[in-house]
Amino acid sequence: MKLYEGEIGKTYIVYSVMVKAGITRRLEALGVTELTPVTLMNKKGSGTVIIKVRGTRLALGRKISEGIEIREAADHE
Amino acid sequence: MNEGNNGLRVGFVGNPNCGKTTLFNAFTGARLKVANWPGVTVERMEGMTSFNGIPIRVIDTPGIYSLSCYTIEEKVTRKCLEDNEVDVIVNVVDASSLERNLYLTLQLLELNTPVVLALNMIDIVEERGMEINIPTLSKMLGGIPIVAVSARNRSGLKQLLLAVVNHVKDRPKAFVVTYTPQIENKISKIETTLKSSYKSLENVRWYAIKHLEHDEKIMSEYPAALEHIIDQNYEKQIISQKYNRIEEIMETCLVKREQTSLRTDQVDRFLTHPLFGVPIFLGIMALVFFFTFTVGDFLKGYFEIALGYLSVFMRQFMLEIHASGWITSLVVDGIIAGVGGILTFLPNIFILFLALAFLEDSGYMARVAYVMNEIMGRVGLSGKAFLPMLLGFGCTVPAVMAARALPSERDRKRTILITPFMSCSARLPIYVLFSEMFFPGHALIVAYSLYLVGLLVAITIAFATHHMWGTGEEDVLLIELPEYKTPNGRTVGIYVWDKVKDYLSKAGTTIFLATIVLWFVLNGGPSGFVTDVQDSFAAIIGRTLIPVLRPAGLGDWRIAVALISGLSAKEVVVSSFSVLFQVNNINSAAGMSALLGSLGSFGFGSLNAYALMIFCLLYSPCIAAVATIKKETGSLSWTIGMVLFQVFIAWGTAVLVFQIGSLIL
Numbered sequence A: 001m002k003l004y005e006g007e008i009g010k011t012y013i014v015y016s017v018m019v020k021a022g023i024t025r026r027l028e029a030l031g032v033t034e035l036t037p038v039t040l041m042n043k044k045g046s047g048t049v050i051i052k053v054r055g056t057r058l059a060l061g062r063k064i065s066e067g068i069e070i071r072e073a074a075d076h077e
Numbered sequence B: 001m002n003e004g005n006n007g008l009r010v011g012f013v014g015n016p017n018c019g020k021t022t023l024f025n026a027f028t029g030a031r032l033k034v035a036n037w038p039g040v041t042v043e044r045m046e047g048m049t050s051f052n053g054i055p056i057r058v059i060d061t062p063g064i065y066s067l068s069c070y071t072i073e074e075k076v077t078r079k080c081l082e083d084n085e086v087d088v089i090v091n092v093v094d095a096s097s098l099e100r101n102l103y104l105t106l107q108l109l110e111l112n113t114p115v116v117l118a119l120n121m122i123d124i125v126e127e128r129g130m131e132i133n134i135p136t137l138s139k140m141l142g143g144i145p146i147v148a149v150s151a152r153n154r155s156g157l158k159q160l161l162l163a164v165v166n167h168v169k170d171r172p173k174a175f176v177v178t179y180t181p182q183i184e185n186k187i188s189k190i191e192t193t194l195k196s197s198y199k200s201l202e203n204v205r206w207y208a209i210k211h212l213e214h215d216e217k218i219m220s221e222y223p224a225a226l227e228h229i230i231d232q233n234y235e236k237q238i239i240s241q242k243y244n245r246i247e248e249i250m251e252t253c254l255v256k257r258e259q260t261s262l263r264t265d266q267v268d269r270f271l272t273h274p275l276f277g278v279p280i281f282l283g284i285m286a287l288v289f290f291f292t293f294t295v296g297d298f299l300k301g302y303f304e305i306a307l308g309y310l311s312v313f314m315r316q317f318m319l320e321i322h323a324s325g326w327i328t329s330l331v332v333d334g335i336i337a338g339v340g341g342i343l344t345f346l347p348n349i350f351i352l353f354l355a356l357a358f359l360e361d362s363g364y365m366a367r368v369a370y371v372m373n374e375i376m377g378r379v380g381l382s383g384k385a386f387l388p389m390l391l392g393f394g395c396t397v398p399a400v401m402a403a404r405a406l407p408s409e410r411d412r413k414r415t416i417l418i419t420p421f422m423s424c425s426a427r428l429p430i431y432v433l434f435s436e437m438f439f440p441g442h443a444l445i446v447a448y449s450l451y452l453v454g455l456l457v458a459i460t461i462a463f464a465t466h467h468m469w470g471t472g473e474e475d476v477l478l479i480e481l482p483e484y485k486t487p488n489g490r491t492v493g494i495y496v497w498d499k500v501k502d503y504l505s506k507a508g509t510t511i512f513l514a515t516i517v518l519w520f521v522l523n524g525g526p527s528g529f530v531t532d533v534q535d536s537f538a539a540i541i542g543r544t545l546i547p548v549l550r551p552a553g554l555g556d557w558r559i560a561v562a563l564i565s566g567l568s569a570k571e572v573v574v575s576s577f578s579v580l581f582q583v584n585n586i587n588s589a590a591g592m593s594a595l596l597g598s599l600g601s602f603g604f605g606s607l608n609a610y611a612l613m614i615f616c617l618l619y620s621p622c623i624a625a626v627a628t629i630k631k632e633t634g635s636l637s638w639t640i641g642m643v644l645f646q647v648f649i650a651w652g653t654a655v656l657v658f659q660i661g662s663l664i665l
Helices: A021-029 B020-028 B072-082 B095-110 B122-127 B134-140 B157-166 B181-197 B204-212 B216-221 B235-253 B262-271 B277-320 B325-343 B346-362 B364-371 B373-378 B383-391 B396-405 B409-421 B425-438 B443-468 B489-523 B537-552 B557-565 B571-580 B589-600 B606-618 B623-633 B636-664
Strands: A011-017 A037-043 A049-053 A056-060 A068-072 B008-014 B045-051 B054-060 B088-094 B115-120 B146-148 B478-481
Touching: A011 A021, A021 B235, A021 B478, A037 B262, A056 B095, A056 B364, B008 B020, B008 B072, B008 B095, B008 B157, B020 B045, B020 B054, B020 B088, B020 B157, B045 B157, B054 B157, B072 B396, B088 B095, B088 B157, B095 B115, B095 B122, B095 B204, B095 B235, B115 B134, B115 B157, B134 B146, B134 B235, B146 B157, B181 B204, B181 B235, B204 B216, B204 B235, B262 B277, B262 B364, B277 B325, B277 B346, B277 B364, B277 B425, B277 B443, B325 B489, B325 B571, B346 B364, B346 B425, B346 B489, B364 B373, B364 B383, B364 B478, B373 B383, B373 B443, B383 B396, B383 B409, B383 B478, B396 B409, B396 B623, B409 B443, B409 B623, B409 B636, B425 B443, B425 B571, B425 B589, B425 B606, B443 B606, B443 B636, B489 B537, B489 B557, B489 B571, B537 B557, B537 B636, B557 B571, B557 B606, B606 B636, B623 B636
Parallel strands: B008 B054, B008 B088, B088 B115, B115 B146
Antiparallel strands: A011 A037, A011 A068, A037 A049, A049 A056, A056 B478, B045 B054
């Protein structure tokens, strides 16, 4: 599922990141890489989300949150 | 190395909001602005310190997450490092967010410049019950020296300088990241090619890795025939292998990993609530202005009493020294009335900046970007563009500079265009005076309405330009949200004192000069000194503008003159009213009733006052702001166009308000 479809408070695993190249690189530098666990902290109907990844909170707009494919942590393990 | 004349050059490099500037201030005695949101520092800064007699030149750089070249901050910092501008890098690392911070550290180590790691905010880590094994961390990072510091509490500073001085020549002892055999193989092949083409190139490994990552800057500066080796962009693999290494380091060096930082999460659940986030933000801003007005007004009384005494004393003093009438008038009616009048607003300004400093240092600022993202999205901007706008409530100059954090040129220009509509502190005296004079009992609501009108006009113009300038590359929200913390007394103190000093020095320079010039054009005319003010230069100039200003309810030459002088600084509108209407101590009850009487004599009522405030809110920002806009956009014609546009918007809105108001009232 897409990142913004996740449930608040749950932890997921990043499956793939499919956004514009420049943004992908910035996300990767921030540690949002494939197989990284992310926790969805908050989200709005519009798709803007707050996630916690590698101990840091990030606010991401919809164009990013819809490009990040996630899996439930349990599925992965 | 450049140890001779200029001293040892030490560059502070690190992620945004990790405490570089706090450290820089602690070492150099500088008072650069510090706050708790990413992107406060946008330019490199230099200062001097010394250790055991060795002069040290400290360079503060904008915060970056990586050594790529996608944002202005990254370009500024990377240029500083690649051009050999530093002898030692002090990599400032937020220990409470070690995992993410280490990514930049690994890149810095690949540069093969001497690196000293300053492990900042170690106190927060300890508070959370975690422990970092520093000797092991140092070992895993190529043996570089690591010093635990707390920039806020100023601990560990000496040890840091000691490490810097002792390790000037120590480069990392080993590769910190060894990539997969496939990538290592490519790196060594590229190294061979580069060495043969660029014989003097040092640290070839760094250039080889950057080639593999398709780094545009390195590929254009050091072109080489590498297509047979680099069959694709290996950036993704390199990044993820670096993070794998970081995970190993974290597992080895961090004892008792963080549970959750509960407090921030709890506060966030409330402040970033999907429904209540925006109302809470508006409420917080309303509270800021409420304090600005009520507490500010409470303190203001003392200033007025002092000013009253000063004015009487100076007039008597002038009489006693037998000063001529015109000098007495220049000093008492000109300088004391104008500049002194402005000083009585200092308490309001002080409270406004105190409140803004609390907001900035608490960690709430970055949340506003998230909260406002949808509203900004409707006008084609990301929530991040709202940060410069919010800073605009303080002062337009730093607000315009903060727009640099936006990656796209088009959005940066649009943000610069609308930021001046956010009501800066210089416009506060105008609102305090006119809303209290004409709307007694409702002054606060009237003033708050002006802030909202400014916001509304800004967003409307952003909407219009979004459709008129064609669709460009849209920014999308991507911002780090720092932990909330109790605002630091020192940081808030520096911030507020800086603003108070600015205000005082503005009163002593720009406003002082503007007042004197105004006094002269008011007392001089084509035939020399005039006895009837109607013959003065000021009246002549002001009268030519009456036809234009009349539809806005501002058809008086004195108002026209006050508005023109307000271009030097917006407070000057108020000081000009004192001089033009010969009102001493304009901010006192007596001063206000005198001015009210003079204005009322030509039918200037509350509707006119509101139109005047609207005009002052929206017309061209002060000269300092215009100069900053010119510098940031690099275009004179664009800047002039913007000033004319803003004057037109101000005039149009004031006319609209006055005409519609006249029909209703």
